[in-house]
Amino acid sequence: MAGADGSGYGLSHLPYGVVMVDGHPVPAVRIGDHALDLRACHRAGLLPGVVWAEHVDLTMLMMEGADVWAGVRAAVTDLLSEDGSQRPPDGALVPLADVAAPTMPFTVADYVDFYSSLHHATNLGRLFRPDSDPLLPNWRHLPVGYHGRAGTVVVSGTPIHRPVGQQRPPQPGAAPPVGPSERLDIELEVGFVTGGLGTPLGTAVPASAAGDHIFGIVLVNDWSARDIQAWEYQPLGPFLGKSFATSIGPWITPLAALEAARVAPPEQDPPVSDYLRVDGKWSFDLSLEVAITPAGTTTEEVISRVSFADMYWTMPQQLAHATVNGATIRAGDLFASGTVSGPERGTEGSLIELTMGGREPITIAGVERTFLQDGDTVTLRGSCEGVDGQPVVLAEVTGTILPPG
Amino acid sequence: MAGADGSGYGLSHLPYGVVMVDGHPVPAVRIGDHALDLRACHRAGLLPGVVWAEHVDLTMLMMEGADVWAGVRAAVTDLLSEDGSQRPPDGALVPLADVAAPTMPFTVADYVDFYSSLHHATNLGRLFRPDSDPLLPNWRHLPVGYHGRAGTVVVSGTPIHRPVGQQRPPQPGAAPPVGPSERLDIELEVGFVTGGLGTPLGTAVPASAAGDHIFGIVLVNDWSARDIQAWEYQPLGPFLGKSFATSIGPWITPLAALEAARVAPPEQDPPVSDYLRVDGKWSFDLSLEVAITPAGTTTEEVISRVSFADMYWTMPQQLAHATVNGATIRAGDLFASGTVSGPERGTEGSLIELTMGGREPITIAGVERTFLQDGDTVTLRGSCEGVDGQPVVLAEVTGTILPPG
Known part of the structure; x- marks a missing residue:
């Protein structure tokens, strides 16, 4: 046209x-x-x-x-x-x-969030466990993941109320404070959505069949309240620190539109289990960025730029892993990559990484920030080249922080 | 009638x-x-x-x-x-x-699994962390929970394929073995299902309003592969060790049918945060049991009997906690209690507890068991007294273990 x-x-x-x-x-x-x-x-x-x-x-x-x-x-x-x-x-x-802004394009069936960036997992490991190996022993053997809340996946543009919750007591034995999160963060992610009539219970999806099951991809902002998460997450993982909202783009980019962006995935060392082996160019050379317009300003500034190409775990591996135990997948299942971070400063996909755990504020459009303030607007963008040499721009994901509801 | x-x-x-x-x-x-x-x-x-x-x-x-x-x-x-x-x-x-056996009575929207039995959390803490306090510091302050896979919640009677997955390597640095779980377990739980048109994003459900949101309860068997779970679960919690299947009863018992079973909840020490305070008889004196018919026999034996009455965290507290961050609830959300275990031997709601982590086999109908074998049939039952003095029997939850699919 x-x-x-x-x-x-x-x-x-x-x-x-x-x-x-x-x-x-x-x-x-x-x-x-x-x-x-x-x-x-x-x-x-x-x-x-x-x-x-x-x-x-x-x-x-x-x-x-x-x-x-x-x-x-x-x-x-x-x-x-x-x-x-x-x-x-x-x-x-x-x-x-x-017309009005596009609505939520599908009902999310189940939402799984992975943790598939080597650099992100390493960065967080260093922040949270400074005295030990930043990667836990399982990380290079399987794509670590967990289930998030499907019912709070919302479309880009939806305002995000700052979550309230319990936080770690000031000293052991004290009552935990309850209040608005003071460490509200973003996570820059790419998710894929599955289709089909559903797999039978007890049947794994081979990594080689992933292309038949993946309908398309969207950008994902996995909003995260670091203080709520830090207090709640042992031993069963993140819950309220994540479940208040997850934003996705309104337009789903078909897998077929990404053909020219396919690249070989990074080498995995040690070699992975047979069920996780995959041939072909299953990484995608998407250029991603995070931009923030601080409250009280009208100036947007890009705070992070990173490529999706060097994610350690690929979509077919994530799908094969999530079903190796016989779990079913359905149309509308959303599988997010986990935060996309690169190895250099300025390529991290979360504020907790960009600010070294909140210890080193960054300046955004002239305003100092560690974590998000009410009124801040966050926008995720991504693009690659299409098969005709024209750009393919993933639908952006934007959201503005409101005070607690 | x-x-x-x-x-x-x-x-x-x-x-x-x-x-x-x-x-x-x-x-x-x-x-x-x-x-x-x-x-x-x-x-x-x-x-x-x-x-x-x-x-x-x-x-x-x-x-x-x-x-x-x-x-x-x-x-x-x-x-x-x-x-x-x-x-x-x-x-x-x-x-x-x-007529054929009742079908799945509703589509599970989101599935949350709590960890609300003091005795179960203590038992597992002792097994997994023998040298430290069995309860983590957050346990008495909030109902620990996580999201499970809604798409693999199945109705009673559905056969359960033994899950396959990665397990912990025999020594550090070795390749993790991949194979059928050898520590397939059950978890005896009671779940509640919410109704209504959905709460708005950013709005908490007060504990005092829980009765308006709870449609009814079902027995839940949260099948668990302990070996898969043990290797995968750090740092983001259980994933494939749980996601292969969760069984629920086909008949949902309305909250109104449980009026005569209401009892005061156990005292909580230390006192909980304001948003978790709840008045009224929000524990339920349900008698629960786990029965197993071992493969190759036709004899069923009850291996555990326990009351639901002394669960530490109550349904209104679970609902208030799950929404305090502004997360929405929808019709069809399933919130399970976590394994119901009592303080004495023979009241534990899982095999890992009943067999002391698999170290002390139990004899069921003349057959020795630690974890489940192919062909074993597990049945959960529960009952209480109705307002007319007649019994109220929760729909039983049964499932037979099949080899991997």
Whole structure:
């Protein structure tokens, strides 16, 4: 479509989302600064499949599986190409400026958060266990992960109330203080969403089959309250320090849009278990960044830039690991990477790393910060190159901190 | 209804479930050895509300909220009473012997598992950290919990494939073995399910409001692979050691059916934070038991009996804690108690406790066991007294271990 090239939402991207049309949520594809109303295309007889386009979100399309996704992508590409065989029906191309912000594109079934950046795990290990090996013995053998709260995954733009909770007592034996988190942080992550009709209980997904199960990817901000987390997390892991909110992008970038960004994953040492071995270019050269507009300013400043390419654990390994015990996956399961951090200063994906545990404030747009203040706005961005050489821009994830609700 | 008294499913119980009628799942209430088809009652104009009874599971009824639940319970009680003002329509009372086993009664939205038994936490602390205080410093200050996998919560009767996974290497630096769990365990738990239209993000549920949000309770078997869990769980908590399956009962016992079982909770020392204070009888005097039929036998033996009454943390406290950070709850959220164990030998709710970490085998129906073998069948049971003095029997939770899938 004319004008879409160079926007990050050209023909080689075509991410899926949900927009409100005449007060009704409809599945859509973003092209440039427009949304293509897939329900309207379906009703005009221009799309394969008969059910999912009438659905209020993308879950049913996700359930259809990889063959249908490929067919829909081909059909949409044809509709939007200058030299395509058909045109979108009248009114099906909706200017994004004319509709409300896209809504939550699917209902998250289960949400798993991994911990797959070697640099992030090392940084946190050094902060929390300064006198021992920063990596625990299991870290290089399996992609460490845990379940988060699916019901509090929200779409970009949703304001985030500062969480309240118990924190570590000032001295052993004292009552724990209860109050607003004073160490509210972000985590820059990339998540993938699975589709299909669901795997049977007791059946593992081989790493080699991951491509058939992955619908697409989104940026993820795994908001974290470090003080709440530090007091609660032994022995069963993070709970309230994470469960208050997790933000995702409104447009899901199909795996097919990332073909040109595929690179070989970093070498793993020691070698991993057989079920975690994977061939092929399963890392993605996405350029990621974190930007903050401090409260009281209108100036945004990028505080971290990092590549997604050198994450230690890859998506197929995460999927194979999460199912090796026979656990099922469903359409709408969200698997997030864990914080993406690089080895150098300024490449860390969280404030706790960027500020050395809060001991070394950073200056953002002229304002000093360790952790987030009320009114701060955080925006995550990501992009790569598409198969046609045009940019593919992941939908940004933004959120502003409000006082406790 | 005649014959229902004494069955555990009399007029003072009336649990909700889903049964297949003419190949279609319909909401139902159990009375004695019959299911009352609520869709048929609704179509005959005998029930309040117009939508939920046509739904394929109980989620929509759960969404209706406490006032509708009370109204439905009153209407069903009237329909089933000898001296009621109306009778069930023809064919609406279905003998359970004539239909397939009840199906999963609702889609689990989020699944949280607590760790709320003082005796269980103490027993596990002694096993895992023999040289230090068995309770971690946070345990008496907050109900420790974590998120489990909602998608693998299954209904009683579902066979459980032995999970496969990585286990701790035989010596540091060696490759971790990958194989079927050799320490497959159970956890006897009681879960509650929430209803309502969902709380707003950023809003806590006060402990005093818990009764408005709790739809009912079910028995829960939180199957656990101790060897997988031991290797994976630091620092982010249990993942694959739990996520392969969690079994729940098919009939949800309404909170209203537990009125006569309410008792005052145990005293908490030290005093808890204000948001965790709760008045009223929020413990429940449920008698629970674990029975096992070892593979190759037809003899079931009860291996543990325990009361639910002395759980340290109560349901309102769990709900208040899980939302104090502003996390939302939805219809269909499942909150499980954690393993219910008592202070004496023979009252522990898991094999790892009953066998002292596997070091002291127990004899079940003449067969020696530490952890579960393929072919073993585990059944959890629970009961209390109803308001009419008749027993209220929670739907049992049973499952048989199969080899890896």
